[in-house]
Amino acid sequence: MTTLTSKTPAATPEPVAAGSGPWRLARAELRRRTSAKISLVIVALFAVMAIAAPLLSALGGWSPEEFDKTAVDPYLGGQPIGALGGISADHWLGVEPVTGRDLFARVVHGAQVSLLIAFAATAIVVIAGTAAGVAAGYFGGRVDAVLSRIMDLTMSFPSLIFMIAMMSVAKDVNRILLMTAVIGLFGWPGIARVVRGQTLSLKHREYVDAARVGGSGPWRILTRDILPGVAGPVIAYTTLIIPGMIATEAALSYLGVGVRPPTPSWGQMIAESVAFYDTDPMYFVIPSTCLFLTVLAFTLLGDALRDILDPRGSRT
Amino acid sequence: MILYIGRRLLAVTGVLIAIAAVTFTIFYVLPSDPAAAACGKSCSTERLAAIRANMGLDQPIWQQFWDFLAGIFTGRTIGTGQYALRCDFPCLGYSYENSEAVWGLLMDRLPVSASLALGAAVLWLALGLTAGVTAALRKDTLTDKLLMVGAVGAASLPVYFTSMMLIYGLIRTADLLPYPQYVPFGSDPLDWASNLLLPWLALAILYAAMYARQSRSSMIETMAEPYIRTARAKGLPRRKVVVKHGLRAGMTPILTLFGMDLGGLLAGAVITESIFGLPGIGRLFYGALSTGDQPVILGVTLLAAAFIVVANLAVDLLYAVVDPRVRF
Numbered sequence: 001m002t003t004l005t006s007k008t009p010a011a012t013p014e015p016v017a018a019g020s021g022p023w024r025l026a027r028a029e030l031r032r033r034t035s036a037k038i039s040l041v042i043v044a045l046f047a048v049m050a051i052a053a054p055l056l057s058a059l060g061g062w063s064p065e066e067f068d069k070t071a072v073d074p075y076l077g078g079q080p081i082g083a084l085g086g087i088s089a090d091h092w093l094g095v096e097p098v099t100g101r102d103l104f105a106r107v108v109h110g111a112q113v114s115l116l117i118a119f120a121a122t123a124i125v126v127i128a129g130t131a132a133g134v135a136a137g138y139f140g141g142r143v144d145a146v147l148s149r150i151m152d153l154t155m156s157f158p159s160l161i162f163m164i165a166m167m168s169v170a171k172d173v174n175r176i177l178l179m180t181a182v183i184g185l186f187g188w189p190g191i192a193r194v195v196r197g198q199t200l201s202l203k204h205r206e207y208v209d210a211a212r213v214g215g216s217g218p219w220r221i222l223t224r225d226i227l228p229g230v231a232g233p234v235i236a237y238t239t240l241i242i243p244g245m246i247a248t249e250a251a252l253s254y255l256g257v258g259v260r261p262p263t264p265s266w267g268q269m270i271a272e273s274v275a276f277y278d279t280d281p282m283y284f285v286i287p288s289t290c291l292f293l294t295v296l297a298f299t300l301l302g303d304a305l306r307d308i309l310d311p312r313g314s315r316t
Numbered sequence: 317m318i319l320y321i322g323r324r325l326l327a328v329t330g331v332l333i334a335i336a337a338v339t340f341t342i343f344y345v346l347p348s349d350p351a352a353a354a355c356g357k358s359c360s361t362e363r364l365a366a367i368r369a370n371m372g373l374d375q376p377i378w379q380q381f382w383d384f385l386a387g388i389f390t391g392r393t394i395g396t397g398q399y400a401l402r403c404d405f406p407c408l409g410y411s412y413e414n415s416e417a418v419w420g421l422l423m424d425r426l427p428v429s430a431s432l433a434l435g436a437a438v439l440w441l442a443l444g445l446t447a448g449v450t451a452a453l454r455k456d457t458l459t460d461k462l463l464m465v466g467a468v469g470a471a472s473l474p475v476y477f478t479s480m481m482l483i484y485g486l487i488r489t490a491d492l493l494p495y496p497q498y499v500p501f502g503s504d505p506l507d508w509a510s511n512l513l514l515p516w517l518a519l520a521i522l523y524a525a526m527y528a529r530q531s532r533s534s535m536i537e538t539m540a541e542p543y544i545r546t547a548r549a550k551g552l553p554r555r556k557v558v559v560k561h562g563l564r565a566g567m568t569p570i571l572t573l574f575g576m577d578l579g580g581l582l583a584g585a586v587i588t589e590s591i592f593g594l595p596g597i598g599r600l601f602y603g604a605l606s607t608g609d610q611p612v613i614l615g616v617t618l619l620a621a622a623f624i625v626v627a628n629l630a631v632d633l634l635y636a637v638v639d640p641r642v643r644f
Contacts, residue, residue, distance in 0.1 A: 156331050156628070158620030160584050161601060162339075165613055168605045169343060247474055251587060254476055255602070270476065274591075277480055278488065288477050296472035303468070 026235065029308040036304040039297035046111055046294050053112040060092055062102030064109040065262045072100040077279075085282030096272075097280050107290055110264040114253075115294075117180050117265075118245040124184030125245075126191060126238050133195025134226055138203055138218070144196075151189035159186040160251070167257035175259045183248050191237050198230045232309035240302035243295040250291055266291045321633070328625045333385065335621045336614075340381050343610050384409065384614075408618070409611035413604070418615035421600060428498050429596035432519070432588065433581040435512055437574070439520035444527025445570070451528065452535035452566075453558065463528065470525035479518040479591045486514060496592040515592045519585065523577060531570050538566035568639045571631050579627030583620035 030036045049056060057063060068091070072078045078098035085094035085103070093103040136147040163182050170178055202208060208225050216224070250267030252258040259265045269287040277284045368374045375383070383392060387407035403410065408418035447467065451460040470478075486492045496514050499507040538544065539562050547557045586598035593599075597616055604612035 153331055153334055156621055156625050157335060157338075158580060158584050158617060158624060160580070160586065161617055161620050164586060164601075165339075165605065165617065166342065169608075243472065250474060251476075254474075255587065255590070257605075267474075270474075274476070274480060277484060281484075284480065288474075291474060292472055292477065295474075296469060299468055299472055 023235075025232075025308050026305055029304060030301075033304050035300050039300040039304075042293055042297035043301060046115065046290070046297075049108050050111040050115040053108040056108045057102070057105035060102060060104045062091070062105045064101065064105040064264050066101065066105075068095060068100035068102065070100070072097060079279060080283075085280050085286075087282070093286050094282050097276050097283060103283070103286055106264040106269060107266075107287060110266045110269055110287065111290065111294075113176065113259055113263060113265040114246060114249055114267070114291075117176060117183065117249045118242060120180040121183040121187065121245045121249075122238060122242050124180065125187035125241060126234065128184070129188035129191030130195050130227075130230070130234055132188065133192040134199050134222055134230065136192065137196040137199025138222060138226060147192070148196075151192055154186060154189045157186060160248075162186070163248070163252060164255060164257050167252055175263075179249065179252060179258055183245060183252075187241060187245070190241070191234065194233055194237055195230050198233055199226055202226055202229045236302065236306040236309040239298060239305045243298040243302070246291070246295055246298070317636075324629050324632070328629055331625050332618065332622055336385065336618055337381065339614055339617045340384065341377070343613060344377060344380065408615040411604075411609055411612050413607050413609045413612070418611050421612065422597060422615055422619055425595060425597045425600050427500065428594050429582055429585060429589070429598065431498075431501065431508065431512055432515055432585055432594060432596060433578060435509070436516045436519035436523070436581070437578050439516050440523035440527060441574070443520060444524035445531050445567070447524065447528035448531030449535050449558075449563070449566075451532045452539065455536060460532075464532065467525040467528040467532075470521050471529065473522065475518055475522050475587055476591055478521050479515070479588065482514050482518055483591075496594060498594050498596075515588055515594060518591075519581070519588055527570060527573070530573060531566065534569045535562060535566040538562050541565070565639060568635060571634060571638060575627040575631030576624065579624035580620070582623040582627075583616060 030040060062068070070081075072095065073081050078100075080095045080097055080100070082088055082094075087094040091102050091104065093107060095101060095103055096106070132147050132151070136144040136151075163186065166182050167179065203226065208221060211221050211225050249258065249265065250270070253265045253267030254271040256268075256271065258268060261268065266287045270284065270291070273280075273284040273287065365374070373380070386392060387403060387409070389405065391405040391407045392403055403417060406419055408422070410417055411421060447463050451463040454460050483495075487495055493514055494511055496511050499511050501508045539558075544557060544561055547561045548554070552561075583597045583601075585596065586602055588594070589596045589598035590602055597619070600612065601616040603609075604616070
């Protein structure tokens with residue numbers, strides 16, 4: 001994964017080299033790597049799928065919650081009619097057994113739910129983690145002590161157990177919002193530690209001292225001098241935690257504590273399909289493949305970004 | 317060293333109490349009312365009040381929490397009069413569902429979860445580290461690339477997907493293994509292992525992939541260190557350089573990871589246990605959730621947290637043994 005370490009130091013650009021910000025470095029490197037290009041395409045594909053879900057399912061002609069009794073065989077226990085789980089011109093990816101709901105419509109709507117939760121949770125994690133990390137690193141002293149304690153505490157929580165418990169105890173809340181909050185709650189210490197370390201190494205650089213001598217207040221130094229300096233690792237780390245977020249959402253939905261039916265999500269579709277894995281394997285394969293491809297694509301993308309933007313840090 | 321351990325143990329206790337407090341608040345403040353559930357549908361007001369008093373639910377929350385904490389260390393008597401139950405050290409309360417002591421329930425299930433986690437850990441360490449170190453030593457060759465492509469792919473497979481594939485491939489189609497059923501190690505070690513092999517594999521594939529990626533990058537970094545060059549320059553055989561000098565320092569980051577993962581899995585393999593129907597702590601937890609059995613939920617959360625912090629402590633202590641550069 002780290003082809004960086006194989007490169008000679010001379011060929012490796014500094015994280016924030018003069019004249020090329022993290023974004024430009026990232027673009028250049030992404031153009032160079034085939035795996036990164038492919039994963040970028042996959043990510044874009046699923047992102048478009050998620051955003052345009054209603055449009056796409058309208059194009060397919062079925063809404064995700066619409067039953068189609070003509071597509072399943074009532075005499076075979078609701079088996080989809082036709083080969084490969086009922087894939088046909090009418091149902092592009094086949095249908096769900098028993099109900100005959102269109103899998104294409106459910107998969108694209110599932111993408112919307114899964115990715116929305118994963119991205120929103122990532123946003124919470126990144127914002128909270130960066131804020132905590134910068135504050136702990138820059139202010140030091142008591143602020144650092146308190147924040148670091150909270151980080152340690154949060155990391156000691158058995159997060160999956162806790163997430164499951166919180167999701168199942170809270171009954172009448174918006175599931176998507178709750179899930180985002182719960183997943184986001186346990187993710188921030190990782191990024192906070194990375195940012196804290198980075199901030200510590202930046203805060204006594206000459207240009208920061210110069211800004212301080214020049215009369216900049218802490219807020220101005222933090223936003224103008226420190227934040228741009230930690231941007232590289234943060235971007236890399238962000239891409240690296242997205243697959244984990246997607247997987248966590250899927251795991252919670254798989255366990256039945258995530259979004260409630262009939263709202264589709266990949267994890268929940270996989271959980272439902274397990275009962276039919278023997279008779280209708282395609283039902284299991286389709287959402288699993290989507291989940292696998294998305295997680296894989298984000299991992300490869302994150303690897304590439306990490307190698308260029310944060311060559312040494314954040315390898316927890 | 318002893319001072320350090322003492323300080324850390326104090327900190328561990330603090331963390332556990334804090335986690336207990338947070339868990340307690342969340343699960344006892346939220347709307348569900350276990351007394352009403354225990355009382356049934358046709359429940360008179362007096363009877364409800366009696367049950368609440370018996371469960372200690374009429375006390376203010378901090379009092380309940382204090383009783384709970386004190387109970388862990390000294391044991392306590394729950395309820396009054398004829399309903400009184402003596403709950404001995406370490407008391408985590410009684411299950412609302414079947415009135416069994418939570419500690420006893422946890423200890424009944426622990427061997428299953430521990431078998432699952434430890435067996436899988438052995439597998440994934442063996443697979444992951446071998447793959448990672450091999451790839452690092454053959455950096456940029458075909459072997460390296462194939463191993464890493466495999467690792468990144470396997471790391472992207474959710475554990476329930478791998479599990480289903482294994483069940484389908486090895487049980488349904490090939491009929492090679494029995495469908496997992498827990499057999500205690502004491503009664504038949506061979507049966508124990510053959511039954512657990514599938515869940516072990518399912519967990520190990522995922523973790524081995526992550527460890528292979530991690531150990532590769534860590535090993536590459538270590539092998540570039542000046543002291544490795546020194547070791548080579550003084551004429552040590554390559555094998556010795558890799559094993560004695562490289563592995564030892566290269567594996568320390570893996571140790572941290574391993575502590576967290578193993579600690580997390582001991583009481584947190586909810587998905588694996590529920591797919592394979594293994595009666596471990598994860599299953600106990602999952603069952604308790606559906607019935608709103610708060611003492612059990614709280615007990616599992618605490619036990620899981622304890623495993624994590626103790627594993628972290630153990631890792632920090634092991635550091636000094638493994639890495640000669642670490643001093644307390």
